[in-house]
Amino acid sequence: MDRIRIRGGRRLEGRIAIGGAKNAALPLMATGLLTQAPVILTNAPALADVATMGHLIAQHGLTVEHDRDSRRILLDGAATQFEAPYDLVRKMRASILVLGPLLARYGQARVSLPGGCAIGTRPVDLHLKGLEQMGAVIDLDSGYINATVPKGQNGGRLKGARILFPQVSVGATENLLMAATLAEGTTQLINAAREPEITDLANCLISMGARIEGVGSDRLTIHGVDSLHGTTHAILPDRIEAGTFACAGAITGGELLLEGMTLDLFGACTRSLREAGVEMIQEEDGVRTRRLNGLHGVDVMTEPFPGFATDMQAQFMALMAVAEGASMITETIFENRFMHVPELARMGARINAHGSSAIVRGVKRLSGAPVMATDLRASVSLIIAALAAEGETTVNRVYHLDRGYERIEEKLAGVGADIARLQG
Numbered sequence: 001m002d003r004i005r006i007r008g009g010r011r012l013e014g015r016i017a018i019g020g021a022k023n024a025a026l027p028l029m030a031t032g033l034l035t036q037a038p039v040i041l042t043n044a045p046a047l048a049d050v051a052t053m054g055h056l057i058a059q060h061g062l063t064v065e066h067d068r069d070s071r072r073i074l075l076d077g078a079a080t081q082f083e084a085p086y087d088l089v090r091k092m093r094a095s096i097l098v099l100g101p102l103l104a105r106y107g108q109a110r111v112s113l114p115g116g117c118a119i120g121t122r123p124v125d126l127h128l129k130g131l132e133q134m135g136a137v138i139d140l141d142s143g144y145i146n147a148t149v150p151k152g153q154n155g156g157r158l159k160g161a162r163i164l165f166p167q168v169s170v171g172a173t174e175n176l177l178m179a180a181t182l183a184e185g186t187t188q189l190i191n192a193a194r195e196p197e198i199t200d201l202a203n204c205l206i207s208m209g210a211r212i213e214g215v216g217s218d219r220l221t222i223h224g225v226d227s228l229h230g231t232t233h234a235i236l237p238d239r240i241e242a243g244t245f246a247c248a249g250a251i252t253g254g255e256l257l258l259e260g261m262t263l264d265l266f267g268a269c270t271r272s273l274r275e276a277g278v279e280m281i282q283e284e285d286g287v288r289t290r291r292l293n294g295l296h297g298v299d300v301m302t303e304p305f306p307g308f309a310t311d312m313q314a315q316f317m318a319l320m321a322v323a324e325g326a327s328m329i330t331e332t333i334f335e336n337r338f339m340h341v342p343e344l345a346r347m348g349a350r351i352n353a354h355g356s357s358a359i360v361r362g363v364k365r366l367s368g369a370p371v372m373a374t375d376l377r378a379s380v381s382l383i384i385a386a387l388a389a390e391g392e393t394t395v396n397r398v399y400h401l402d403r404g405y406e407r408i409e410e411k412l413a414g415v416g417a418d419i420a421r422l423q424g
């Protein structure tokens, strides 16, 4: 199993090209199920999760081609198979995003329940309740979601509904948004998630002929249409990858230009990084981040966009581990998302986690150690800590990193990090 070895203490400086957003690419790929015409996605990242989504959609019967050189994904043809099997869904929870499109276009879907996940229980009840409100009949058996639209209902077509989410959910908003584009009548999604990836999805759907109002707000109105056509859509930059590199640069006292990134995509992360002592400037070809002087402890609480992203919590904690003063980090989106805490502690961080909050008391220096990756963002927080640590760190189980970061060791080495992937 691959490991990553980092020798800390090098200041990072230079330019890093930010890839297309993983969390936009996955729902965008599911739009291929809404039409028979070709959907072409450009700026597609070469990530393990994107490959998993490609396999899933291909086994539904579509042609899926991912050309890594030109960064294009082509999705073409009609679905002939409506089951998303456990073997693929268990690898990636976002597989649930095929449910809404399959139901909307074909009136049937059988999708394995995603099951447990390292960062909390993460149910899918909001997805299912919304689809039921749109007329789907859903039952759960042997670990599968069986969903159909009764033939007697508008010839097997979902119907528009007013759906009020009791809790903000990115995935449920995306699933219901896609489903509603082909439903009969108007759907309202109230208390919808507002993440930039949802705006990207809505814009792609509009370019396919969908009628959506309120894009970018927490209230989406979708007037269903009879069919959607193909499109070519450029995936927006990955704000989590960019934020990760901003923390990596800052912890080394460095300066990076995050190419292709725009500040508005960061939401509250910009303010928190600035308060911590990191300059963030929008330039023509990207965002420049530069550590001014020392780092200061800053309190953050994770929230739906535009609040501080839960996917940036672990990386920010690594930064706070060497800041002056204390920082209180509160996780409100997922339970059990502090798995990086004991690993950071092995590197000398002083962190006290209790329930959904962690107090980080900055230390002068971290020290390298062998550590274990537990989930995607937790693993990258260990790399960030290692960049500033004295001595050598090896991060084990790096397959987690490959789910969401493309060639991370090459990108960091390119701006001066002493980092290498050790095979086997």
Ligand code: UD1
Binding pocket: 022, 023, 024, 026, 093, 094, 120, 121, 122, 123, 124, 125, 126, 127, 128, 167, 168, 169, 170, 171, 172, 193, 310, 311, 333, 334, 335
């Ligand atoms: C997406 C992102 C993930 C990010 C998360 C929150 C993708 C592929 N993944 O995940 O990286 O960390 O948003 O920004 O885009 N919930 C329910 N019932 C549901 C659905 C969700 O209770 O039916 C709860 C979850 O357990 C969680 C909260 O709602 O506590 C938010 O989850 P959600 O926004 O749905 O996250 P994902 O879409 O899975």
